[in-house]
Structure formats: C-alpha cells, structure tokens
Amino acid sequence: MVNDAGGAGFKSKIQYESGLFTLRIKMPAKKTNGVITAFYLISDDQDAGVNHDEIDFEFIGTEGRLQTNIFANDRGGREQVFQLSFDPSEDFHTYQILYTPQRIVFFVDNIPIRSFKNNTNRGINFPTKSLWAEASLWISDSVVWAGAVDWGYAPFIVSFQDFNISGCPAGSNCLPSPDFSPWTRPKLGPKQLKLMRNFRKKQMTFDYCRSKGNKLRYPECA
Numbered sequence: 126m127v128n129d130a131g132g133a134g135f136k137s138k139i140q141y142e143s144g145l146f147t148l149r150i151k152m153p154a155k156k157t158n159g160v161i162t163a164f165y166l167i168s169d170d171q172d173a174g175v176n177h178d179e180i181d182f183e184f185i186g187t188e189g190r191l192q193t194n195i196f197a198n199d200r201g202g203r204e205q206v207f208q209l210s211f212d213p214s215e216d217f218h219t220y221q222i223l224y225t226p227q228r229i230v231f232f233v234d235n236i237p238i239r240s241f242k243n244n245t246n247r248g249i250n251f252p253t254k255s256l257w258a259e260a261s262l263w264i265s266d267s268v269v270w271a272g273a274v275d276w277g278y279a280p281f282i283v284s285f286q287d288f289n290i291s292g293c294p295a296g297s298n299c300l301p302s303p304d305f306s307p308w309t310r311p312k313l314g315p316k317q318l319k320l321m322r323n324f325r326k327k328q329m330t331f332d333y334c335r336s337k338g339n340k341l342r343y344p345e346c347a
Contacts, residue, residue, distance in 0.1 A: 134261030144292015158272025
C-alpha cells in the first residue's frame with residue numbers, strides 16, 4: 126500500500142548470477158498517475174551514485190502503462206514502454222524476467238515482450254553483476270515522467286503473489302543440466318518470436334532506439 130506517507134517493498138534473501146524471476150501482480154483499482162509499481166533485478170552498487178546493473182519492469186501509474194529498462198554498468202536509458210491491452214487491476218497477471226549470460230527476456234503472461242541479447246563483442250554493454258530480485262511501490266517525484274498523483278483516491282493498494290526464483294545463486298557453480306534450467310534456456314523459438322513481434326507491434330508506445338541521438342549513444346540502436 127502507498128499513501129502520502131511513503132511506499133513499501135521486498136527483496137530476495139540472496140543475489141543471483143542468472144535465472145528466471147517470476148511475480149504475479151494485481152494493480153490498484155483506483156486510477157492515477159505518479160504511482161510506480163516495480164519488479165526488478167538490481168546490483169549492490171545501486172545507491173552509490175555510480176554506474177550499476179539493473180533490469181526493470183515499472184508500471185507508471187495504475188492504468189496499464191508498463192515500462193521496461195536495462196542498466197548495463199551505466200545509467201540505463203534503454204526504456205521501452207507498452208500500453209497493455211488488458212486492465213491489470215482486474216486480476217493477477219504474471220511478469221517474468223529471464224536473466225542469462227546470453228540474453229535478457231521480459232515476459233507478460235508467458236508472452237515475451239522484449240529480448241536483449243549479449244553482444245559485448247560488438248561493444249554493446251550487458252549486465253554482468255550478481256543481482257537482487259526486488260519489488261516495490263513508490264511515488265515518483267518526476268511529474269514530467271510519471272504524472273501527478275491524485276491523492277483523492279488514496280490509498281493505492283497493489284497485491285503481489287507467487288514470488289518465485291529458479292536460478293543460479295551468486296558464488297555457486299551452476300553447471301548446465303540435461304534437464305531444463307532457466308539460466309541455460311536456448312534462444313526464443315519461432316512461435317515465441319512471432320508472439321513477441323505481434324505484442325510489440327500492437328502495444329509498444331515508446332522505444333529508446335527511435336529517439337534522436339540514441340543511435341550514437343547506444344550501439345545496439347545503430
């Protein structure tokens with residue numbers, strides 16, 4: 126729950142080098158801007174005011190505007206924003222982050238909506254640090270980015286369930302298994318790629334690579 130006194134959150138007990146991170150979320154029924162619901166992976170140096178690693182889902186407001194972002198030993202800026210076709214306050218929906226040495230994939234209800242491949246051999250930054258899994262509800266101080274909160278509808282209550290991690294803990298030796306392991310999942314198959322293309326075509330409203338100047342700032346946009 127969040128009100129004008131602040132927000133709240135929770136995190137994993139340990140860090141992970143890779144894995145599949147899952148959380149089911151039901152958004153507040155009361156509609157407003159300015160309230161941020163986040164599910165993300167983040168490195169230890171997040172509060173040091175320096176470059177860090179971070180992989181984000183962020184609901185901007187409570188009306189289905191979903192932003193993804195990736196920080197790769199830098200200050201991020203790789204936002205892609207989607208307007209979901211369903212009302213995320215009517216029921217729980219499943220949000221997942223797959224973090225492997227090969228790629229990062231964001232999923233909504235088992236549909237991949239964004240994939241970011243490890244192309245460090247081309248000079249493209251990619252997260253490499255051990256990460257905490259966290260979720261939080263907070264108020265943005267940026268009206269330009271998130272809009273203003275309508276406090277007449279407070280409090281705003283978000284429900285979380287089925288927080289699950291299947292991954293490789295930091296410092297462990299996770300060898301590839303003959304059975305399926307999320308951190309060794311192969312690339313997306315043809316059916317998943319088709320679902321992702323359709324989702325992005327219909328629901329993506331902003332892509333950082335289409336912003337002026339980012340083709341020079343981010344090599345992956347070239």
